[in-house]
Amino acid sequence: MSNTPLGEHEIIQIIQSRLTPMPDMLVPFGDDVSAINLEGKQGAVLKTDMLVRKTDVPQGMSLFAAARKAIVMNVSDFASKGVVPTAVLAAVGLPKALATKEAVAEIAEGLNAGAREYGAYVIGGDTNETEDLIISISLFGTTSVSNRPVLRSGAGVGDILAVTGLxxxxxxxxxxxxGNYKASEGLREVLVDAVYNPRARLREGLALCGGCVSASIDSSDGLAWSISELARQSGVGFLLDCLPVAGEAEEFAVQNELDLVDLVLYGGEEYELVVTVAPSRWVEAQALVGAVGGCLIPIGKATSIQQVRLVLGGREVPVVARGWEHFKSRV
Amino acid sequence: MSNTPLGEHEIIQIIQSRLTPMPDMLVPFGDDVSAINLEGKQGAVLKTDMLVRKTDVPQGMSLFAAARKAIVMNVSDFASKGVVPTAVLAAVGLPKALATKEAVAEIAEGLNAGAREYGAYVIGGDTNETEDLIISISLFGTTSVSNRPVLRSGAGVGDILAVTGLxxxxxxxxxxxxGNYKASEGLREVLVDAVYNPRARLREGLALCGGCVSASIDSSDGLAWSISELARQSGVGFLLDCLPVAGEAEEFAVQNELDLVDLVLYGGEEYELVVTVAPSRWVEAQALVGAVGGCLIPIGKATSIQQVRLVLGGREVPVVARGWEHFKSRV
Known part of the structure; x- marks a missing residue:
């Protein structure tokens, strides 16, 4: 029994149960970011997320793109809480084969590009020799205590569930x-670009988190997982009446006879925000996101029944809390 | 040429040269920690350092001790700047074999013990699947802008060079x-304990960095390297007239016919502080360290000749800027 490999979420629970909680944290353990009180009504917001080549860098992705992605993964969590990222630390583990001037320069340029794209600076780091490429990023930003980061736990029954993209x-x-899938050349280009050049919804997150969303999470572990987390932490359920399907994903599903619902709900590595908005704030929320060039797509509603369900072909089917999980998931 | 593996210090230089510098940093790139200005005369201090099993966790070291060491490595850098660590983030990369309840709990307990030992709390983290155990720690603390972290670059000619231990x-x-070395059972116990249970000199660092040291660095890359860094960044040299040799190291060197000077200067993985103190502050500095139960051992003096030299058998011999360096060093 003790030799069964655990899933990522179980591992996090075990770790958390062994830690002495810091008193008065601004954001509880288990949200997208960590945050603590500073003097003078400020809060420090912190996040760490590690990119590992084997699981996070698909074939053909350049070192520049991998390093940039390591930053984007972290910025996406800041975006979901409406926090501006200020500074980045990068701990880079390099296998010997990548300890060359060209490879290191490319990684550094990717880190810098990712940070600058979102207004942050890389201010320090560490390098080590590892068996595989590892880029462990830490992000720092500040928030005012009167304008706390938006938590996962604030959704109320009746709130509109919405996403920032397809x-x-x-x-x-x-x-x-x-894998062994097919796609026309044009489609292939769009789909592969989504993998190589992910974008964090920072502008949308900053626009939304000034008070008009009740809960927020990023979708990097998959849409179903993110919605389930909002439900679990807020003590509500959700009824989805519309799936935010990208046209290119539909085309790919048709060409390869794949289940489109499965593709959209249980994917992962997407960096949209999943938020809830009280109906009275909906028009304002849409306008705020529109003003920064984004969009806010309603996909369902928070319910008092604590389940996540999807209206599919006129019937309600359960959505399970499954998503990308290290140690368990395989594409 | 492009395939020659670089050393850690060259890698850091290449990375740094590719980064857009953040304006107005409190601590320049290339010191023990990074620090930036916050509102209200506060500064945020940040540090990241990655522990990799293959290079940082010797045989027989428990997971608890490895996790604790990952924290100590980072706290030591805060100690050298006189900054209190407040919060820890831990990004943990686990090989499948360690994704068990027992192993994860032991790592979490080591992280918690390391953090609490120095007054900090683990407030968040990330887990990933990696080929080898990796614990990437980020440390956060604050400082007042009027009481900036002590830099590596402040040593002046005539300052006393001192260390906090042997x-x-x-x-x-x-x-x-x-390796294939010998030591009596009692000696072995002391030496192995130094490896398994390193201690950061936080109390000493906090006592010293209130204004009475002119420059400071930790010694995790080795004594010679640390002194050379103080020299390089301060634009001075040092003449060492006394080596801070631990009795047990001397005993080990004699029993194994090893060069003791080499052992003491070019080791590494030691977490003493190496500081410079103006002669007029020396008595105060010693008293402050003594008051927290530590000691401050003078080992030389800063010189205008920009070289590091050691008085050995009545002659001055050069000390080279060599120390533990990933990609290059082998024990």
């Missing part, structure tokens, strides 16, 4: 890169 | 664990 391109692109 | 036990212990 889903399915990244997971389709990943399958194309890893 | 050297050589860790490197001797490491050799014992890795």
């Amino acid at each position: 889903f399915g391109k990244s997971v389709a692109g990943l399958r194309l890169l890893l | 050297f050589g036990k860790s490197v001797a212990g490491l050799r014992l664990l890795l």
